[in-house]
Amino acid sequence: MSGVIVIGAGQAASALAAKLRAGGYEAPVTLIGEERDPPYQRPPLSKAYLLGEMPRDRLYLRPESFYAEAGITLRLGAPVTRIDPQARRVHLGEEALPFDHLVLATGARPRRLPAAIGGDLAGVFTLRGIADIEALAPLMRPGARLLVVGGGYIGLEAAAVARKLGLEVTLVEQSARILQRVAARETSDWFRALHQSHGVEIREGVGLARLTGETRVEGAELSDGTRLRIDLVIAGIGVSPESGLADAAGIACGNGIAVDAQGRTSAPGIWAAGDCAAFPWRGRQLRLESVQNAIEQAECVAANIMGAGRAYDPHPWFWSDQYDVKLQIAGLGQGHDHVVTRPGKRAGSVSHWYFAGPRLLAVDAMNDPRAYMAGKRMLEQGRSPEATEIADPTQDLAALMRAPARQTEES
């Protein structure tokens, strides 16, 4: 038996390997990762780790000894160069390794600012791996002028860390509002106000025209003609799924590596999970970039490699930390037609409930874990509260959760 090879040694790979062993899978399991660190969690990279509040080994999902004890081979610092679906081999340069099952857990790659507008100048960063933070953190000094390009979660988290460290921060977002792609106007407004109150200069509807400097970035020109003097740039302008190997091998790809409900790609015995994989969900192909998805999709694929025949039907959730605010999101808000705001129990806590007609789609909870947990449970049970009940803070969430079911889940 050649066993399972996983390309990528990140969040999904680690969950998959652990699940295979926990499920009694006995053949070899090998994780091949390009990075030098054992599988680690990325969320702290734009939070506590960037702030310098977390030692490196605490990022590791499990100690290295775990893999040895579980009979999981880690090949780190080892980029896979090619896969051969017919011969059932993966290639690392000259070396070829056979597999029974191959899992693509290659993650995603941050989009970079084009070199033509100065994206290759020194002092310009993206945030994806430990190496990015090691290079960036020493430059995050009080008084330094930082430009954050992109008002998504990673850009906003980086801005929050930078303010805590005493940098001057300008954030540009070319869309009309920050978080436009992922959140409702109410949530954008809430986070804009939060960042402004912490001294971040937020410019929406303004793009980056170009960065200037000899070898190191010194200035930026914005699409409205503004010129800024800056020392550092962090680009948080989204990621592209890492599907190059699959594409080159003739495996079907769209927005990521296309998989069926069980996680199978178009090539027999080859699976995909995590940030790189697009799966069918309620009538469309969906690709998620979250810890929840990496872990649960990987565990589903592990079960299916062992013959479970299970469909992946997630209840997505996500979180983000900015200053002293914890945002927790249950569900996916795309396609909502109205949003209900519910004040929380404690000062400053609030939640936004996304509805499409009578159906609850998602909840954004700001320092309001009760609202998050209640919304998550309702979504898991496929039931929707009345918008009027949610809007009324005297209605107890616990009672709403117990109320007679009003099933509105799509089947």
Add this chain to the structure above:
Amino acid sequence: MAKITYIDPQGARHEIDLRPGMTVMEGARDNDVPGIVAECGGACACSTCHVYVAEGWADRLPPMDPMEEDMLDFAPGVEPGRSRLSCQLTVSEALDGLVVEVPQEQA
């Protein structure tokens, strides 16, 4: 070092010596104690690191902050006075001898 005992959902006991500064969740994860999922990696965002602390311990632990308290309001199987999120319990000498029970279900 502090000795922490985990009783997993099958009833098996895992006695583990932990370095002060780690969390009770990290101790379980690093030593492969079943049942502590810890999806968010200790960010107090998921509640899948829920444990019951043994009798007599609740008052000896550092108090809950509002986030932890509110998370536990709606987590499955919560028992007021016994339930904690293990990622919020930092190990110190004062926790030597702590016994925690891992629930059947995490979500």
